[in-house]
Amino acid sequence: MSWDYPQPYTLDVRVSTENIDGLQHTNNTVYVQWCEQVAWAHSVSLGLDLDAYRKLDRAMAITHSQYHYLQASREGDEITAATWIVNWDRRLTMQRRFQLVRVSDGVTLLRGAMRFACIEISSGRPRRMPPEFLDGYGEAVLGLEDKDLVS
Numbered sequence: 001m002s003w004d005y006p007q008p009y010t011l012d013v014r015v016s017t018e019n020i021d022g023l024q025h026t027n028n029t030v031y032v033q034w035c036e037q038v039a040w041a042h043s044v045s046l047g048l049d050l051d052a053y054r055k056l057d058r059a060m061a062i063t064h065s066q067y068h069y070l071q072a073s074r075e076g077d078e079i080t081a082a083t084w085i086v087n088w089d090r091r092l093t094m095q096r097r098f099q100l101v102r103v104s105d106g107v108t109l110l111r112g113a114m115r116f117a118c119i120e121i122s123s124g125r126p127r128r129m130p131p132e133f134l135d136g137y138g139e140a141v142l143g144l145e146d147k148d149l150v151s
Contacts, residue, residue, distance in 0.1 A: 001080065001106050004099050005142060008082035009042040012103075015077045025072035031110050032067065035098045038081040039114070046136040053121065056130050060094065060116040060137075067112040071102070078103040085137060086144040091128050093117050094137065 013034055021027035043049065043060075053059045073079060080101050088094035098112035120127040129137075 001101050001103075002108075003082060003101075004111070005084045005086065005097065005144070008084055008099070009038065009045065009140070010083075011038040011041050011081045013037075013079050013081060015073050015075050015079065017075055020075050023072075025074055026077075028067075028069060031069065031100060031112075032065075034079070034081045034100060035067075035083070035110075035112050035114070038083045038098065039096055042083050042085075042140070043137075046140055048133065048136045052132065056132055057121050058127060058130050058133065059119055059121050060133070061119045062114050063093075063117045064115040065112065066114075067110060069110055071107050071109045073102055073109055079109065084142055085140045086142050088137065088141050090134060090138075091118075092126055094141070 011034070015026050015030075019026045019030045080103055082099045082101070084097050086095050086097050094116050096114045096116070098110065098114075099108055100110040100112075101108050117126050118129045118133065119125060
Protein backbone atom coordinates (compact mmCIF):
# COMPACT_ATOMS: atom_id res chain seq x y z
CA MET A 1 0.00 0.00 0.00
CA SER A 2 1.05 3.56 -0.58
CA TRP A 3 1.21 5.21 2.83
CA ASP A 4 1.48 8.94 3.44
CA TYR A 5 4.19 8.42 6.08
CA PRO A 6 6.63 5.61 6.89
CA GLN A 7 5.94 2.70 9.25
CA PRO A 8 2.24 3.11 10.02
CA TYR A 9 0.55 1.39 12.89
CA THR A 10 -2.36 -0.43 11.23
CA LEU A 11 -5.64 -2.08 12.06
CA ASP A 12 -7.65 -4.14 9.56
CA VAL A 13 -11.42 -3.77 9.51
CA ARG A 14 -14.22 -5.03 7.28
CA VAL A 15 -17.27 -2.98 6.34
CA SER A 16 -20.32 -4.70 7.85
CA THR A 17 -24.04 -4.29 7.26
CA GLU A 18 -24.26 -2.12 10.40
CA ASN A 19 -21.73 0.33 8.90
CA ILE A 20 -23.88 1.10 5.86
CA ASP A 21 -26.08 4.21 5.72
CA GLY A 22 -29.05 5.20 3.57
CA LEU A 23 -26.76 6.03 0.63
CA GLN A 24 -25.53 2.41 0.63
CA HIS A 25 -21.97 3.26 1.60
CA THR A 26 -20.04 3.36 4.87
CA ASN A 27 -21.38 6.09 7.13
CA ASN A 28 -18.89 8.89 7.79
CA THR A 29 -19.11 8.35 11.55
CA VAL A 30 -17.79 4.82 11.09
CA TYR A 31 -14.60 6.20 9.53
CA VAL A 32 -14.16 8.40 12.61
CA GLN A 33 -14.70 5.35 14.86
CA TRP A 34 -12.03 3.43 12.95
CA CYS A 35 -9.60 6.32 13.45
CA GLU A 36 -10.32 6.25 17.17
CA GLN A 37 -9.89 2.45 17.27
CA VAL A 38 -6.54 2.48 15.49
CA ALA A 39 -5.30 5.34 17.70
CA TRP A 40 -6.24 3.43 20.87
CA ALA A 41 -4.72 0.20 19.55
CA HIS A 42 -1.51 2.09 18.78
CA SER A 43 -1.47 3.64 22.25
CA VAL A 44 -2.01 0.23 23.87
CA SER A 45 0.84 -1.23 21.76
CA LEU A 46 3.08 1.48 23.24
CA GLY A 47 2.14 0.43 26.79
CA LEU A 48 -0.34 3.25 27.38
CA ASP A 49 -3.78 1.73 27.84
CA LEU A 50 -6.74 3.06 29.80
CA ASP A 51 -5.48 1.45 33.03
CA ALA A 52 -2.13 3.24 32.66
CA TYR A 53 -3.95 6.51 32.01
CA ARG A 54 -6.04 6.05 35.17
CA LYS A 55 -3.02 5.07 37.28
CA LEU A 56 -1.14 8.17 36.12
CA ASP A 57 -4.25 10.41 36.31
CA ARG A 58 -3.28 11.61 32.85
CA ALA A 59 -4.75 11.19 29.38
CA MET A 60 -4.27 12.50 25.87
CA ALA A 61 -7.57 14.23 25.05
CA ILE A 62 -8.61 15.28 21.54
CA THR A 63 -8.71 19.05 21.14
CA HIS A 64 -9.25 19.22 17.39
CA SER A 65 -9.96 16.77 14.60
CA GLN A 66 -10.29 17.08 10.86
CA TYR A 67 -11.29 14.55 8.20
CA HIS A 68 -11.17 14.58 4.42
CA TYR A 69 -13.55 11.99 3.00
CA LEU A 70 -12.11 11.03 -0.39
CA GLN A 71 -13.92 7.87 -1.52
CA ALA A 72 -16.81 5.67 -0.43
CA SER A 73 -16.56 2.11 0.78
CA ARG A 74 -19.26 -0.52 0.66
CA GLU A 75 -20.36 -3.59 2.56
CA GLY A 76 -17.74 -6.33 2.47
CA ASP A 77 -14.81 -4.02 1.67
CA GLU A 78 -11.65 -4.72 3.63
CA ILE A 79 -10.07 -1.54 4.96
CA THR A 80 -6.70 -0.90 6.58
CA ALA A 81 -6.72 1.99 9.04
CA ALA A 82 -3.30 3.53 9.63
CA THR A 83 -2.04 6.07 12.13
CA TRP A 84 1.12 7.93 12.97
CA ILE A 85 2.13 10.32 15.73
CA VAL A 86 3.66 12.97 13.51
CA ASN A 87 4.69 15.60 16.02
CA TRP A 88 4.66 16.65 19.66
CA ASP A 89 6.06 19.34 21.88
CA ARG A 90 7.22 16.86 24.60
CA ARG A 91 5.25 18.83 27.18
CA LEU A 92 1.54 19.06 26.48
CA THR A 93 0.46 18.35 22.90
CA MET A 94 0.84 15.85 20.08
CA GLN A 95 -0.59 15.34 16.61
CA ARG A 96 -1.75 12.18 14.89
CA ARG A 97 -2.48 11.52 11.25
CA PHE A 98 -4.78 8.87 9.82
CA GLN A 99 -5.22 7.20 6.46
CA LEU A 100 -7.90 4.64 5.58
CA VAL A 101 -7.15 2.50 2.52
CA ARG A 102 -9.33 -0.03 0.72
CA VAL A 103 -7.26 -3.21 0.46
CA SER A 104 -8.64 -4.45 -2.88
CA ASP A 105 -7.40 -1.49 -4.93
CA GLY A 106 -5.17 0.55 -2.60
CA VAL A 107 -7.41 3.62 -2.86
CA THR A 108 -7.21 6.07 0.04
CA LEU A 109 -10.72 6.61 1.40
CA LEU A 110 -9.95 9.13 4.13
CA ARG A 111 -7.17 11.28 5.48
CA GLY A 112 -7.56 12.66 8.95
CA ALA A 113 -5.73 14.37 11.76
CA MET A 114 -6.17 14.94 15.46
CA ARG A 115 -4.50 17.23 17.96
CA PHE A 116 -4.29 16.05 21.54
CA ALA A 117 -3.47 17.74 24.82
CA CYS A 118 -2.35 16.00 27.97
CA ILE A 119 -4.88 16.43 30.76
CA GLU A 120 -5.18 15.44 34.37
CA ILE A 121 -8.16 13.06 34.36
CA SER A 122 -9.38 14.00 37.83
CA SER A 123 -9.64 17.73 37.05
CA GLY A 124 -9.80 17.86 33.25
CA ARG A 125 -7.07 20.53 33.29
CA PRO A 126 -4.05 20.56 31.00
CA ARG A 127 -0.94 19.03 32.58
CA ARG A 128 2.57 18.18 31.43
CA MET A 129 3.07 14.72 30.00
CA PRO A 130 4.44 12.34 32.64
CA PRO A 131 7.70 10.48 31.97
CA GLU A 132 5.70 7.36 31.07
CA PHE A 133 4.10 9.25 28.17
CA LEU A 134 7.45 10.59 27.02
CA ASP A 135 8.90 7.08 27.06
CA GLY A 136 5.88 5.32 25.53
CA TYR A 137 4.81 7.78 22.86
CA GLY A 138 8.33 9.05 22.24
CA GLU A 139 9.43 5.96 20.33
CA ALA A 140 6.59 6.45 17.84
CA VAL A 141 6.89 10.18 17.08
CA LEU A 142 7.97 10.85 13.50
CA GLY A 143 9.05 14.41 14.30
CA LEU A 144 7.57 16.02 11.21
CA GLU A 145 7.24 19.77 10.86
CA ASP A 146 4.21 21.26 12.62
CA LYS A 147 1.69 22.36 10.00
CA ASP A 148 -2.02 22.36 9.27
CA LEU A 149 -3.84 19.24 10.33
CA VAL A 150 -4.73 17.86 6.91
CA SER A 151 -3.41 19.15 3.65
